[in-house]
Amino acid sequence: MRVSVVLPAKNESGAIEHTITKIMNLKLVAEILVVNDGSTDNTAELAEKSGARVISHPYSKGNGAAIKTGARNASGEVIVFMDADGQHDPADIPKLLAEIDKGYDLVVGARQKGSQASVGRGIANKFYNNLATYMTEHKVEDLTSGFRAVRAEKFREFIYLLPNGFSYPTTSTMAFFRAGYSICYVPIHASQRIGKSHIKPLRDSIRFFLIIFKIATLYSPLKMFFPIAILLFLMGTGWYGYTLYEYHRFTNMSALFYTGSIMIFLMGLISEQITALMYKEN
Known part of the structure; x- marks a missing residue:
């Protein structure tokens, strides 16, 4: 299989070179596609220097918009989505691809205990997982993880559903469940991000309730x-x-x-x- 790695990036100059280098050292992927979402630093220049293909948005459109741009332009049969800020370890990519080889359509890197950015987000994610498990009647181990491998053709079926903001993992997972595609989870550990976090308490609180409604309306x-x-x-x-x-x-x-x-x-x-x-x- 031809594999593309898509990295949405906004002002990730502190981590982007290290992330790309570790991915390239695996010698498993055909291309690394960095979607520069209106960065005001030298993220794009550093990514190109490291050997990635870069597509830049003229202004910041959101994480989901960057994912959609990456999915439309990736040439691989399988796309691996991951963060560019150092949270996700490229060494886990082979684990995800191994499950794709077994026939799964979507493989999600499920963050283990101690991998959440804060206690509040950990509680919120547990609530999402339990609600999604109830809705789908399948065990959902990590609904909001952005580290995932997916069959490109099937992912593109649902691009029109994806928001431009931050809840693309929720939307895509529930859409795959609804369509009857095969999903599995691989345990991973997410590290502390490098650089400034994009989390905002008020915005994240509103997002909490929006994701709950998304879980419901996208499935049943x-x-x-x-x-x-x-x-x-x-x-x-x-x-x-x-x-x-x-x-x-x-x-x-x-x-x-x-x-x-x-x-x-x-x-x-x-x-x-x-x-x-x-x-x-x-």
Whole structure:
């Protein structure tokens, strides 16, 4: 197989040369493609000097946009996506490719204990994994890991779904599950990044809730909306029972619970049909 490595990079001059050199020393890949996402330092120059092919965005479009640019321009049958900041060890690439050889379509490097950037992000990722496991009924070990190997042709089927921001791993994983493609996980250890982190607490908090909705809407919305609808229905029934016993009447609160239950169920049903149309070619 011809293998391409795609490195989205924004102001990664401190790590880019070291990362590219370690990948080249493996002698396993046909090309290293660095997508320079509007860097204001000399990331692009250092990447070219190290032997990588560089494609530059005229301004920063986001990590997901860089991934899409890399996927469209990579020449390999298999694409390895990884960070350019030193977190991911190129020595783990052969482990991912070995699983691709076995017939898997997507192989994800699952970060082990101690590899999370912070306690908060570790808790959030565990929540994502558990929710995705519930939605797909398959064990999801690391939903948000950006270190992954994938069959290029199948990944490109879902480029139109990928956001320009940071949640491309979530989107692509759930899309592969929905399409019935084979996914597996390989344990890896992620190191401390080199250089300044792009994490922002407020933005990441908003992203937390957006990813939860992505998990639901990209796989089976009804599976998430239906339990909420049932809960509201039971709350309405419980409140109605209480008011009927105490006051011998049906109250507006019970009506609100019942109406909310029906609305959420119908929302989930409509979303389920829209999701099915998204994957109609698969």
